[in-house]
Amino acid sequence: MKRILNKLFSKLVLGGLIIILQFSWFVYLLYSATVYSSMVDALFKIASIVLALFVSSRDMRSTYKTSWIFLILALPLFGIPAYYLFGRPGLTKRTRMKMDVVSSRIRAYSSPSDDVMSALRAEDDSAGQQAQYLTCYAGYPVYREADTQYYCCGEEMYPQFLEDLKAAKSYIFLEYFIAEPGKMLDAIVEILAQKVKEGVDVRFMYDGIGCIQTLPNKYYCYLQEKGIKCACFQPFRPLMSIIQNNRDHRKITVIDGKVAYTGGMNLADEYINARVRFGYWKDAAIRLTGECVWSFTSMFLELWDYILKIESDYTFYRATSMEKHRLQEKIHADEKGFVQPYTDSPLDHEDVGENVYLNIISRAKKYLYIFTPYLIIGSEMRTALVNAAKSGVDVRLVVPGIPDKKLVYFLTQSNFPYLIKNGVKIYTYTPGFIHAKCFVSDDVQATVGTVNMDYRSLCLHFECGVWMYRTRAVLQVKEDALKTFAESHEVTLEEFQKKSFLVRTFMGALKLFAPLL
Incomplete structure (x- = not known):
């Protein structure tokens, strides 16, 4: 009761x-x-x-x-x-100007390397075009020989994540859409509190809407009492305001400028399957080391400075040339590829996350495997997927078998018939809910991040991810995809046609409300 x-x-x-x-x-x-x-x-x-x-x-x-x-x-x-x-665009002109000032200030510390870009173009000009796009429109350069480790579920990532937090010496930055007290968050907070006592600068940023049902009132006071600095992105206010549209959907952890994590995982027990909500919760995360970590450090500081109206000492956080060299010394022997972190902002009307996906789709030659929790896509994305399938590319998508949002799942299913008719294979993840957002193609490129295939992620939210070319993690994502197909059910056109006329009509009507879902 x-x-x-x-x-x-x-x-x-x-x-x-x-x-x-x-x-x-x-x-x-x-x-x-x-x-x-x-x-x-x-x-x-x-x-x-x-x-x-x-x-x-x-x-x-x-x-x-x-x-x-x-x-x-x-x-x-x-x-x-x-x-x-x-x-309407959700941020006022004044807000955009303020964020532009912060952005231009920190981007000055992320100048691209012509040598790395030239090396990538020499190896694969098509991949070089993708990197060029991200450099110009996301504002973060491409790096070489970063260490990448992909995790196919939360419980696989969690032990290493805790070890990295315990090893922090200088600072820990965490930015998450959802955080909820429980086994996972409580253990993390305990480590963070200990790190504060050791003199580590610990900062925690969360979204005001994402955490509205999960964090107790004044939870930030509880954290601040432990010495953990907090910032809430756009707290919820019960007013008819367009500012509620734009959320911080990113998931970022940065430790000492040496290690970074991103992916679909938030800080709540279901993400490590310590709590059952929609069957087995399958997610994805990636751990990065090397100079590329700076991109995630700057992403965090950019939003942190905007919220708190401060100016961080970026030179303190930017690794020196000596540190860069030391960071590269421990790179895994298999890592000879390229890594490019990126962020997507509703400020610039440039849909970076969607364009990363479209570029991977258009460049696929043999196969394209996709994980997404939602499939609410426009005609451009549908056409790209279908054209790839019609060109002989093995295109496969995995969506949840057990949904978290019934209406959204109906809308996801409404896209099945057209895609299946045109050669795209769609699988439902039988064990439960898949929350991962991953693309992998041809054993050469992949992206892992926070960008869902829906209107809100593609247009309205702050998002992030990492694009990789010929790194160790690319093949790890492929291996995970193949295992996931074996655990999933391939949807057939006949199955969809067995649905009642009313259900199919309802699905079609829902498409009219796609921008609202």
């Missing part, structure tokens, strides 16, 4: 109700005005047409553009306020 009451009176539920009331009141006022005044009704219809024309001229994906135009014209009382809340 207590658990039910806690859920009913949680910050998210109460805040959500307040927003719904505001939204409903706004719609009611619009409705009342249109009913009692023919002039207002006419003006409202004109406004819906003008807004639809404006949306049609916006530089956005055609699929989502069509959805918004339909909602605005067919259901203007709902569509216009919904577009105000969810359809």
Whole structure:
């Protein structure tokens, strides 16, 4: 009973109700005005047409553009306020300017190496083009001979993660979308508190919406009492505000500028299968050492400085030339490839995460294996996947067998028929929920990160990942994919056609609301 009451009176539920009331009141006022005044009704219809024309001229994906135009014209009382809340760019011009200042300040410490880029282009010009794109539009250079270790699940990564935290001497930076007290987080906090006593600079950054249901009230005070510095990205406020759209969905840990982790894993027990939620929780993480760790250090500091309105001493964190050489000494003998961390921001209208995926798809020649928890994609991504399959590439996607969000899963399934008809193989992960976000192709390139194949990840959130060319981890991702296919069920067109007409119609209707999910 207590658990039910806690859920009913949680910050998210109460805040959500307040927003719904505001939204409903706004719609009611619009409705009342249109009913009692023919002039207002006419003006409202004109406004819906003008807004639809404006949306049609916006530089956005055609699929989502069509959805918004339909909602605005067919259901203007709902569509216009919904577009105000969810359809517009979520950060104000002032906010963008502030973040641009911080970004330009720290990017000055991440100048690309012409020698590394030239070496990559000499080996594979196509891969060089991908690296060039990321250098120019994500702002982080490509590195050579970084040590990469891929983990196929949370419980495989967790022991090494704890050991790395215990070995910290200078600083520990953690940035996560979700954190929840339990076996995993409590053990981490215990280590962090001990490290603070040893003089280590420990910082923890979390997202205000991602943690709204998982962290107790004033949990940051609990951490600060232990000497752990905290920052919350855009705390939840129960107001009809577009700023709620843009979340910090990244998962980053940096230790002493020597070791970095990223991937799909948050800091909660289900990610290490210490708690069962949707069957077995399959995720992915990658551990990096070498000079490339600086890119993740700067990603963290960029957002940290913006939130706290400070200017960090970047020269302190940037490894010296002597340290760079020492970092490279312990690189694994198999690591002769290239590594390029990247971030994706809603600030610049450049969809880096999606373009990384599209570039890998378009360059695949033999096979393309994909893990994604959600499959809410536009026509561009669908066309790219289908064109690859029609060109003879073995294209396979793995999605959850047990979903975490029913509506989103219906929308994911609505993409199955078209893809399967055109040669794309789709698998559902039978043991449970797959939360990994990975692409691997042709034994040469892969990416592991936080970017889901849905509208919010691709357009609205702060995301990150690492693109790799001929590193040890590329083959580790492939090996994991092959094992996962063996544990999964391949979906057939006949299975989908057995679904009732009402279910298939409902799935089709949901596509109109894709930008909202």
